[in-house]
Amino acid sequence: MASIPTITFDFYGTLVQWHEGVEAAFREILAHHGQPTADPAPLIHAFHAEGRRLHDTPPWKPYRGVLQESLRLAMSEGGLAMDAADVDGLIARLRHLPAHEDVPEALAALRARGFRLAAISNTDDALIAGSLPALGLPLDAVITAQQARAYKPDPRLFQHAHKALGIGPDEVIHVAANQPLDMAVCKAMGIRAFWVNRRAESVEPEWLPFTEVRDVAEAAELILA
Structure with missing residues (x-):
């Protein structure tokens, strides 16, 4: 070899x-929405599933847009409304892993x-x-x-x-x-x-x-x- x-x-x-950074970001998001002890796993699962769907669906989409839309859907499934701070926090976590x-x-x-x-x-x-x-x-x-x-x-x-x-x-x-x-x-x-x-x-x-x-x-x- x-x-x-x-x-x-x-x-x-x-x-x-990556996984550690995503989990930390979602814990911060849940805390921001008044749920500091909530399990982030369901949101993370939905986030990854939607990201994969967007990756696989033409036409090609910029990655920042994929992250934002995946986060929006995941939070919606969890009964939460995404705001700018949520997106900024996720990007900040993923920018320096x-x-x-x-x-x-x-x-x-x-x-x-x-x-x-x-x-x-x-x-x-x-x-x-x-x-x-x-x-x-x-x-x-x-x-x-x-x-x-x-x-x-x-x-x-x-x-x-x-x-x-x-x-x-x-x-x-x-x-x-x-x-x-x-x-x-x-x-x-x-x-x-x-x-x-x-x-x-x-x-x-x-x-x-x-x-x-x-x-x-x-x-x-x-x-x-």
Whole structure:
């Protein structure tokens, strides 16, 4: 595997703490609406489901709009009326997400061995920029849905990334924490893949083959072995 010069990563949830940031944002939103002890899980589920629906429904929509409409629907289902402070609070949380603890050292080890490191993410350029410093080193490329005008699992986002990197699907390893969005594309395009199972989820056999790892550090160890 170490002969493959490029590694691409999903960003949110894989490299940085997406789920933790979203949960914190929704707890703040509930507190803002007088429900500080309410369980945010139903709102978060609705938020993610609506985001996926909007991603998958043509025409392509800017990511900020997807976030806003997903939040509006989630809050409506919870009997709440969204206001500007809710949107601003969510964006503020997602603009500066910390890296998972294992990530900076793992990326540094891969960079030291000569790998090019890139992100492929369902986001926009401005939002992802605020969390990049948390990685501890600059990535060689950051490819977003905004650039490709396509969201995972649309393969056009990966095709755009590979074209920008000057590689083919057989010349890259992809590391990601999402099976339906990332492993699905890897299977369809024949990309060698590592699934980062940070949340103790079950393997979905329809998206195999991939190598399951507990975190990015374990993926780096296997790649460098």
